[in-house]
Amino acid sequence: MSSCFGSKAVSPQSCLSPLISIKAIARERGSFGETGCDRRRSLNRARSLFLLATIALTATMAAVPAIAQQSSMTKRDPREAVALSPSEMGTLLAGMRTYLEAIQEIIEVTAESKIARVPAIASKAGSKLLQTTSPMTALKVPLGFTAMSLDTHDKFDQLAKKAEQGSSRTEILADLGAIMSNCVSCHASYRLVAAGRHSN
Numbered sequence: 001m002s003s004c005f006g007s008k009a010v011s012p013q014s015c016l017s018p019l020i021s022i023k024a025i026a027r028e029r030g031s032f033g034e035t036g037c038d039r040r041r042s043l044n045r046a047r048s049l050f051l052l053a054t055i056a057l058t059a060t061m062a063a064v065p066a067i068a069q070q071s072s073m074t075k076r077d078p079r080e081a082v083a084l085s086p087s088e089m090g091t092l093l094a095g096m097r098t099y100l101e102a103i104q105e106i107i108e109v110t111a112e113s114k115i116a117r118v119p120a121i122a123s124k125a126g127s128k129l130l131q132t133t134s135p136m137t138a139l140k141v142p143l144g145f146t147a148m149s150l151d152t153h154d155k156f157d158q159l160a161k162k163a164e165q166g167s168s169r170t171e172i173l174a175d176l177g178a179i180m181s182n183c184v185s186c187h188a189s190y191r192l193v194a195a196g197r198h199s200n
Protein backbone atom coordinates (compact mmCIF):
# COMPACT_ATOMS: atom_id res chain seq x y z
CA MET A 1 0.00 0.00 0.00
CA SER A 2 2.89 2.30 0.65
CA SER A 3 3.56 2.22 -3.08
CA CYS A 4 0.31 4.13 -3.53
CA PHE A 5 1.73 6.99 -1.51
CA GLY A 6 5.48 6.70 -1.86
CA SER A 7 6.01 6.63 -5.57
CA LYS A 8 4.25 8.18 -8.51
CA ALA A 9 5.24 5.25 -10.70
CA VAL A 10 2.19 3.33 -9.66
CA SER A 11 -0.55 1.70 -11.65
CA PRO A 12 -4.19 1.99 -10.67
CA GLN A 13 -4.24 -1.85 -10.44
CA SER A 14 -1.56 -1.99 -7.75
CA CYS A 15 -3.50 0.56 -5.70
CA LEU A 16 -6.65 -1.48 -6.00
CA SER A 17 -4.93 -4.74 -5.05
CA PRO A 18 -5.39 -4.29 -1.25
CA LEU A 19 -9.11 -4.05 -1.88
CA ILE A 20 -9.06 -7.13 -4.07
CA SER A 21 -7.10 -9.16 -1.51
CA ILE A 22 -9.43 -8.12 1.30
CA LYS A 23 -12.34 -9.37 -0.79
CA ALA A 24 -10.49 -12.64 -1.31
CA ILE A 25 -9.85 -13.09 2.43
CA ALA A 26 -13.51 -12.42 3.14
CA ARG A 27 -14.53 -14.98 0.54
CA GLU A 28 -12.06 -17.58 1.84
CA ARG A 29 -13.29 -17.22 5.43
CA GLY A 30 -16.86 -17.83 4.33
CA SER A 31 -19.94 -16.14 5.67
CA PHE A 32 -20.01 -14.33 8.98
CA GLY A 33 -22.94 -16.44 10.12
CA GLU A 34 -21.08 -18.75 12.55
CA THR A 35 -22.77 -19.71 15.76
CA GLY A 36 -22.00 -19.72 19.49
CA CYS A 37 -18.83 -18.21 20.90
CA ASP A 38 -17.45 -17.80 17.36
CA ARG A 39 -20.01 -15.08 16.74
CA ARG A 40 -18.23 -12.35 18.68
CA ARG A 41 -14.92 -13.20 16.99
CA SER A 42 -16.66 -13.17 13.64
CA LEU A 43 -18.18 -9.81 14.38
CA ASN A 44 -14.78 -8.46 15.39
CA ARG A 45 -13.25 -9.91 12.25
CA ALA A 46 -16.03 -8.40 10.18
CA ARG A 47 -15.42 -5.03 11.80
CA SER A 48 -11.68 -5.16 11.22
CA LEU A 49 -12.21 -6.29 7.63
CA PHE A 50 -14.58 -3.37 7.17
CA LEU A 51 -12.00 -1.04 8.69
CA LEU A 52 -9.27 -2.43 6.45
CA ALA A 53 -11.50 -2.05 3.41
CA THR A 54 -12.23 1.56 4.39
CA ILE A 55 -8.52 2.28 4.79
CA ALA A 56 -7.78 0.64 1.43
CA LEU A 57 -10.54 2.65 -0.25
CA THR A 58 -9.30 5.89 1.30
CA ALA A 59 -5.76 5.09 0.21
CA THR A 60 -6.97 4.38 -3.32
CA MET A 61 -8.89 7.64 -3.43
CA ALA A 62 -5.90 9.54 -2.08
CA ALA A 63 -3.76 8.00 -4.82
CA VAL A 64 -6.12 9.11 -7.61
CA PRO A 65 -4.71 12.66 -7.91
CA ALA A 66 -1.19 11.17 -8.05
CA ILE A 67 -2.26 8.86 -10.87
CA ALA A 68 -3.93 11.74 -12.70
CA GLN A 69 -0.79 13.84 -12.28
CA GLN A 70 1.33 11.00 -13.59
CA SER A 71 -0.75 10.62 -16.72
CA SER A 72 -0.61 14.37 -17.38
CA MET A 73 3.18 14.20 -16.97
CA THR A 74 3.46 11.46 -19.56
CA LYS A 75 1.34 13.54 -21.90
CA ARG A 76 4.34 15.32 -23.33
CA ASP A 77 4.40 18.04 -25.97
CA PRO A 78 3.17 16.08 -28.99
CA ARG A 79 4.93 18.31 -31.54
CA GLU A 80 7.85 16.87 -33.46
CA ALA A 81 11.17 17.93 -31.92
CA VAL A 82 13.68 19.70 -34.17
CA ALA A 83 17.15 19.46 -32.65
CA LEU A 84 19.45 22.39 -33.40
CA SER A 85 22.68 23.69 -31.93
CA PRO A 86 22.48 26.90 -29.88
CA SER A 87 23.79 29.03 -32.75
CA GLU A 88 21.42 27.49 -35.30
CA MET A 89 18.59 27.99 -32.87
CA GLY A 90 19.62 31.60 -32.42
CA THR A 91 19.55 32.21 -36.17
CA LEU A 92 16.16 30.52 -36.56
CA LEU A 93 14.57 32.45 -33.70
CA ALA A 94 16.00 35.74 -34.98
CA GLY A 95 14.35 34.92 -38.32
CA MET A 96 11.09 34.33 -36.47
CA ARG A 97 11.30 37.74 -34.85
CA THR A 98 11.89 39.26 -38.29
CA TYR A 99 8.69 37.53 -39.48
CA LEU A 100 6.74 38.95 -36.54
CA GLU A 101 8.14 42.45 -37.02
CA ALA A 102 7.36 42.36 -40.75
CA ILE A 103 3.77 41.37 -40.08
CA GLN A 104 3.32 44.12 -37.51
CA GLU A 105 4.79 46.75 -39.84
CA ILE A 106 2.73 45.58 -42.82
CA ILE A 107 -0.46 45.82 -40.77
CA GLU A 108 0.54 49.29 -39.55
CA VAL A 109 1.30 50.77 -42.98
CA THR A 110 -1.73 49.05 -44.53
CA ALA A 111 -3.98 50.59 -41.86
CA GLU A 112 -2.53 53.98 -42.82
CA SER A 113 -3.08 53.17 -46.52
CA LYS A 114 0.67 53.49 -47.20
CA ILE A 115 0.70 50.44 -49.51
CA ALA A 116 3.84 51.69 -51.29
CA ARG A 117 5.81 50.83 -48.16
CA VAL A 118 4.66 47.20 -48.09
CA PRO A 119 7.14 45.73 -50.65
CA ALA A 120 10.27 46.80 -48.75
CA ILE A 121 8.92 45.47 -45.48
CA ALA A 122 7.62 42.16 -46.92
CA SER A 123 10.86 41.42 -48.75
CA LYS A 124 12.81 41.63 -45.45
CA ALA A 125 11.00 38.40 -44.52
CA GLY A 126 11.22 36.90 -48.02
CA SER A 127 13.78 34.45 -49.35
CA LYS A 128 16.47 37.07 -48.62
CA LEU A 129 16.17 35.97 -44.99
CA LEU A 130 17.33 32.48 -45.96
CA GLN A 131 20.82 33.82 -46.64
CA THR A 132 21.41 33.76 -42.88
CA THR A 133 20.56 30.06 -42.69
CA SER A 134 23.39 27.57 -43.11
CA PRO A 135 22.77 24.72 -45.59
CA MET A 136 23.72 22.34 -42.74
CA THR A 137 20.68 23.50 -40.77
CA ALA A 138 18.45 22.81 -43.75
CA LEU A 139 19.78 19.24 -43.81
CA LYS A 140 19.06 18.70 -40.12
CA VAL A 141 15.44 19.77 -40.02
CA PRO A 142 12.52 17.58 -41.20
CA LEU A 143 11.46 17.92 -44.83
CA GLY A 144 8.02 19.23 -43.86
CA PHE A 145 9.69 21.94 -41.79
CA THR A 146 11.88 23.05 -44.71
CA ALA A 147 8.90 23.01 -47.07
CA MET A 148 6.82 25.18 -44.78
CA SER A 149 9.72 27.53 -44.20
CA LEU A 150 10.40 27.96 -47.95
CA ASP A 151 6.68 28.47 -48.63
CA THR A 152 6.47 31.19 -45.96
CA HIS A 153 9.45 33.10 -47.39
CA ASP A 154 7.93 32.69 -50.85
CA LYS A 155 4.58 34.07 -49.68
CA PHE A 156 6.32 37.19 -48.32
CA ASP A 157 8.08 37.63 -51.71
CA GLN A 158 4.74 37.23 -53.50
CA LEU A 159 3.14 39.79 -51.19
CA ALA A 160 5.99 42.22 -51.95
CA LYS A 161 5.56 41.72 -55.70
CA LYS A 162 1.79 42.14 -55.60
CA ALA A 163 1.98 45.24 -53.41
CA GLU A 164 4.47 46.74 -55.87
CA GLN A 165 1.90 46.28 -58.62
CA GLY A 166 -0.73 47.92 -56.45
CA SER A 167 -2.61 45.61 -54.07
CA SER A 168 -5.70 46.80 -52.25
CA ARG A 169 -5.79 46.81 -48.45
CA THR A 170 -8.21 43.88 -48.56
CA GLU A 171 -5.83 41.88 -50.74
CA ILE A 172 -2.94 42.57 -48.41
CA LEU A 173 -4.99 41.46 -45.43
CA ALA A 174 -6.00 38.26 -47.23
CA ASP A 175 -2.34 37.55 -48.07
CA LEU A 176 -1.32 38.19 -44.46
CA GLY A 177 -4.02 35.73 -43.38
CA ALA A 178 -2.57 33.07 -45.68
CA ILE A 179 0.99 33.75 -44.46
CA MET A 180 -0.09 33.53 -40.85
CA SER A 181 -1.79 30.19 -41.37
CA ASN A 182 1.71 28.91 -42.19
CA CYS A 183 3.01 30.36 -38.90
CA VAL A 184 0.21 28.65 -37.02
CA SER A 185 0.58 25.24 -38.64
CA CYS A 186 4.36 25.09 -38.29
CA HIS A 187 4.17 26.11 -34.63
CA ALA A 188 1.50 23.47 -34.08
CA SER A 189 3.67 20.75 -35.65
CA TYR A 190 7.24 21.44 -34.49
CA ARG A 191 9.17 22.52 -31.42
CA LEU A 192 12.85 23.25 -30.96
CA VAL A 193 15.13 21.26 -28.69
CA ALA A 194 18.80 21.85 -27.92
CA ALA A 195 21.07 19.38 -29.68
CA GLY A 196 24.10 17.97 -27.85
CA ARG A 197 27.30 20.03 -27.85
CA HIS A 198 28.86 17.70 -30.43
CA SER A 199 26.43 18.90 -33.10
CA ASN A 200 27.38 22.53 -32.67
Ligand code: HEC
Pocket (backbone or CB within 6 Å): 082, 093, 094, 096, 097, 099, 100, 103, 145, 146, 148, 149, 152, 179, 180, 182, 183, 184, 186, 187, 190, 191, 192, 193
Ligand atom coordinates in the same frame (compact mmCIF):
# COMPACT_ATOMS: atom_id res chain seq x y z
C1 HEC B 1 8.87 26.14 -40.63
C2 HEC B 1 8.27 26.28 -39.34
C3 HEC B 1 7.90 27.64 -38.84
C4 HEC B 1 7.24 28.63 -39.51
C5 HEC B 1 6.69 28.60 -40.94
C6 HEC B 1 7.13 29.72 -38.61
N1 HEC B 1 7.71 29.42 -37.40
FE1 HEC B 1 7.94 30.66 -35.83
N2 HEC B 1 8.90 29.23 -34.79
C7 HEC B 1 9.07 27.93 -35.24
C8 HEC B 1 9.62 27.13 -34.17
C9 HEC B 1 9.94 25.65 -34.24
C10 HEC B 1 9.78 28.00 -33.09
C11 HEC B 1 10.28 27.63 -31.70
C12 HEC B 1 9.03 27.43 -30.86
C13 HEC B 1 9.07 26.26 -29.91
O1 HEC B 1 10.08 25.53 -29.80
O2 HEC B 1 8.01 26.04 -29.28
C14 HEC B 1 9.32 29.31 -33.51
C15 HEC B 1 9.34 30.45 -32.72
C16 HEC B 1 8.81 31.66 -33.09
C17 HEC B 1 8.86 32.87 -32.30
C18 HEC B 1 9.58 33.04 -30.97
C19 HEC B 1 10.91 33.73 -31.25
C20 HEC B 1 11.82 33.84 -30.03
O3 HEC B 1 12.66 34.74 -30.03
O4 HEC B 1 11.72 33.01 -29.12
C21 HEC B 1 8.17 33.82 -32.98
C22 HEC B 1 7.92 35.26 -32.55
C23 HEC B 1 7.71 33.22 -34.22
N3 HEC B 1 8.14 31.91 -34.25
C24 HEC B 1 6.98 33.90 -35.16
C25 HEC B 1 6.60 33.34 -36.38
C26 HEC B 1 5.77 34.03 -37.35
C27 HEC B 1 5.17 35.41 -37.20
C28 HEC B 1 5.64 33.17 -38.40
C29 HEC B 1 4.91 33.37 -39.69
C30 HEC B 1 5.22 34.50 -40.49
C31 HEC B 1 6.39 31.97 -38.08
N4 HEC B 1 6.95 32.10 -36.84
C32 HEC B 1 6.50 30.91 -38.91
C33 HEC B 1 8.80 27.43 -36.48
C34 HEC B 1 8.18 28.14 -37.50
